[in-house]
Amino acid sequence: MAAAGTGVSGNGTSRLTIETNGLSKRFGHQLAVDGIDLAVPQGSVFGFLGPNGSGKTTTIRMLLGLAAASAGTVNVLGLEMPQRLDEVLPRVGALVEGPAFYPFLSGAANLHRLDAASRHAAPATRKARVKSALERVGLAHAAGKRVHAYSLGMKQRLGIANALLSPRELLVLDEPTNGLDPQGTREVRSLVRSLAADGATVFVSSHLLAEVEQICTHAAIMSVGRLVAQGTLSELRQAGQARIRLLTPDAGTAFDVLVQLGMTPVAGTPAPAGDVVTAVAAGPKEAAAPEEIVARLVEAGVRVRGFSVERESLEDRFVALTGEGFDVAQ
Numbered sequence: 314m315a316a317a318g319t320g321v322s323g324n325g326t327s328r329l330t331i332e333t334n335g336l337s338k339r340f341g342h343q344l345a346v347d348g349i350d351l352a353v354p355q356g357s358v359f360g361f362l363g364p365n366g367s368g369k370t371t372t373i374r375m376l377l378g379l380a381a382a383s384a385g386t387v388n389v390l391g392l393e394m395p396q397r398l399d400e401v402l403p404r405v406g407a408l409v410e411g412p413a414f415y416p417f418l419s420g421a422a423n424l425h426r427l428d429a430a431s432r433h434a435a436p437a438t439r440k441a442r443v444k445s446a447l448e449r450v451g452l453a454h455a456a457g458k459r460v461h462a463y464s465l466g467m468k469q470r471l472g473i474a475n476a477l478l479s480p481r482e483l484l485v486l487d488e489p490t491n492g493l494d495p496q497g498t499r500e501v502r503s504l505v506r507s508l509a510a511d512g513a514t515v516f517v518s519s520h521l522l523a524e525v526e527q528i529c530t531h532a533a534i535m536s537v538g539r540l541v542a543q544g545t546l547s548e549l550r551q552a553g554q555a556r557i558r559l560l561t562p563d564a565g566t567a568f569d570v571l572v573q574l575g576m577t578p579v580a581g582t583p584a585p586a587g588d589v590v591t592a593v594a595a596g597p598k599e600a601a602a603p604e605e606i607v608a609r610l611v612e613a614g615v616r617v618r619g620f621s622v623e624r625e626s627l628e629d630r631f632v633a634l635t636g637e638g639f640d641v642a643q
């Protein structure tokens with residue numbers, strides 16, 4: 314995992330669809346976004362994860378040129394924002410705070426109106442583009458139905474269809490499953506996954522860890538305006554602390570060996586075959602390989618009757634990073 318500010322490790326040469334440097338937003342005395350360096354690789358489904366109020370929407374608004382940054386730079390599709398807004402926006406589809414639909418117009422009629430309001434959209438191809446966007450989000454059957462008869466999940470999919478009216482290289486979706494029932498949530502999640510399969514980079518914010526784990530390849534974690542971690546999901550998982558658990562009748566010697574290996578042992582709860590000693594390393598890079606730990610213990614005469622390594626779960630890691638519990642609802 315890359316710490317905030319160091320880009321995406323292991324993938325440093327890949328092209329970045331979104332890149333920010335020192336991006337900040339101040340509201341009065343409050344620093345809502347505090348110098349974040351986002352690195353969103355091309356083709357990723359990038360989860361922008363953080364508790365409510367951590368600065369996700371404010372960041373997204375700056376990425377799209379909807380709000381001015383107080384400091385820092387934003388590059389989207391390799392172009393500086395907001396200076397290159399006119400070139401960038403036609404290549405980006407966004408669902409932020411949901412578009413306003415007319416309830417007594419059909420889904421198709423609403424998309425026609427929204428497309429007509431965009432000066433980048435070609436009128437000649439509008440009908441075909443509306444049809445294909447509705448098909449893409451699974452609403453072809455409801456195209457002629459008035460929006461007031463749509464479920465929340467259908468309205469959200471219509472919002473995504475609006476973002477898909479033209480071919481897009483980047484889709485930015487702000488909490489697309491917020492407020493949806495389980496069925497609507499499932500529909501929108503599977504839609505998001507399939508959008509990436511079409512080749513777009515998808516940047517999706519969420520306060521739900523389980524959601525990000527289900528649909529994303531990469532994630533960044535926000536906590537009170539700061540970016541506290543980012544990387545691929547497996548990098549984020551691996552960056553968690555490893556805890557070893559040792560069962561031995563020679564707890565005292567084991568304790569000394571573990572300290573020599575740079576670990577922090579917690580001594581012995583008595584167990585039938587000896588004592589259980591647990592220990593953590595300061596970080597993943599500092600941890601010796603399990604086989605090395607066992608070899609050193611045996612060398613020192615420690616009788617190893619049980620040994621296991623447990624990694625922190627992604628949830629433990631997020632709680633450790635943000636100091637808050639994540640809503641793990643499905």
Ligand SMILES: Nc1ncnc2c1ncn2[C@@H]1O[C@H](COP(=O)(O)OP(=O)(O)OP(=O)(O)O)[C@@H](O)[C@H]1O
Pocket residue numbers: 340345363364365366367368369370371372520
């Ligand atoms: N226009 C504004 N004026 C003043 N403060 C604002 C404004 N917009 C956002 N904030 C504050 O900035 C902080 C970050 O808000 P933001 O909406 O970006 O968070 P978020 O992570 O998207 O949370 P949520 O999921 O609840 O929308 C919050 O404390 C919020 O109250």
